[in-house]
Amino acid sequence: MTGFLPRGYYPLSEVRAAIGAAKLGSYLASGDLLGFVQVDGEFKQMAAEGWGQEGSDKIVDAGALDLGDGQLLPILVTSSNPKAFAMKMDARPRPGVTLPPAPLKRVNSGGRPVKWDWEGAMVELARLDATDGTANKTQAALVAHLADWFVKNSGHGDAPTVSELKVRVRRFQEALKPET
DSSP: OOSOOOTTOEEHHHHHHHHOHHHHHHHHHHTSEEEEEEETTEEEEOOGGGGGSTTHHHHHHHTEEEOSSSOEEEEEEEESSHHHHHHHHHHSOOTTOOOOOOOOOOOOOSSOOOOOOHHHHHHHHHHHHHHTOSTTSOHHHHHHHHHHHHHHHSSSSOOOOHHHHHHHHHHHHHHHSOOO
16 A cells, blocks of 8 residues: 555554454454555445454455455554554554664753753654644643653653743644644
């Protein structure tokens, strides 16, 4: 499958690699996960009952629906909550994909030591935007999220003041506003 994949939809082969063929088949048959094929540019849901029938294990192994003429339709998988499913899938380790190295600890060059990792906080907001979206979140919700992030990641269990967080969140939100 080429091109755009909606958020929360993954190729069946990726999901099979992440959770195993047996679990995947069971989840598809129970309706906990949903299978889709793209036909003429539209996503069509595959019936959950079909995943429990004979031969469905071959479809799971192939990751595609064989149309019989040598043409394969790739199968996409999601759940009834695509955002939560996307977070689980995106959080899993991927073979061959390496995470960027942790930032180097800064050596004090004579000035006041840096107390807050604002660059890391902006990366966290970008991650949140990519996984959950931030357009529908209030400034207060994003400030609370960042405060929790700082408490977990600061090394001293503290967070910047709310006013400092508001300034950074406001700049982030303004940067993402569409130009008019």
